[in-house]
Amino acid sequence: MDGYMHYYMFDGYGYPYGGWIWMAVFWIVQLIVAFFIFRDAKEHGTNPVLWFILVIIPAIGWLFLVLYVIFRVLDSGSGSPGEGSSEKSASAREILDQRYAAGEITTDEYNAMKEELSR
Numbered sequence: 638m639d640g641y642m643h644y645y646m647f648d649g650y651g652y653p654y655g656g657w658i659w660m661a662v663f664w665i666v667q668l669i670v671a672f673f674i675f676r677d678a679k680e681h682g683t684n685p686v687l688w689f690i691l692v693i694i695p696a697i698g699w700l701f702l703v704l705y706v707i708f709r710v711l712d713s714g715s716g717s718p719g720e721g722s723s724e725k726s727a728s729a730r731e732i733l734d735q736r737y738a739a740g741e742i743t744t745d746e747y748n749a750m751k752e753e754l755s756r
Contacts, residue, residue, distance in 0.1 A: 647728075667692075667693060667695075667698060668693070670692060670702060671689050671692040671693045671698070672689075674689060674692045674705055675687050675688065675689040676700065677709070678705070681709070681712070687703055688701070689703075692705065729754055730751070730754055733747065733750050733751060733754065
């Protein structure tokens with residue numbers, strides 16, 4: 638009788654009161670989180686399949702989720718000196734073009750600033 642009550646009391650999975658429902662909810666949440674980690678890792682040039690697999694592992698997947706977030710925060714603060722410099726110069730060039738088109742600066746100022754940016 639004891640084994641019978643123990644098995645059905647926890648619905649066979651160790652989750653009281655509708656254990657299969659809670660397990661399904663857990664896996665759905667786990668898959669959604671892993672999907673977002675996959676997309677983010679793919680966007681930022683890290684290995685998306687590896688992070689998806691690590692986050693989807695039961696019990697320790699949440700630990701890898703925390704590690705991923707820590708790595709992303711640390712990575713966003715640091716960048717190599719050459720990285721992003723072309724974006725900044727392109728952005729500065731666009732701003733310079735907009736200022737010239739709006740008539741805020743003269744042709745001489747525009748040419749001098751453009752020359753300065755190309756160095």
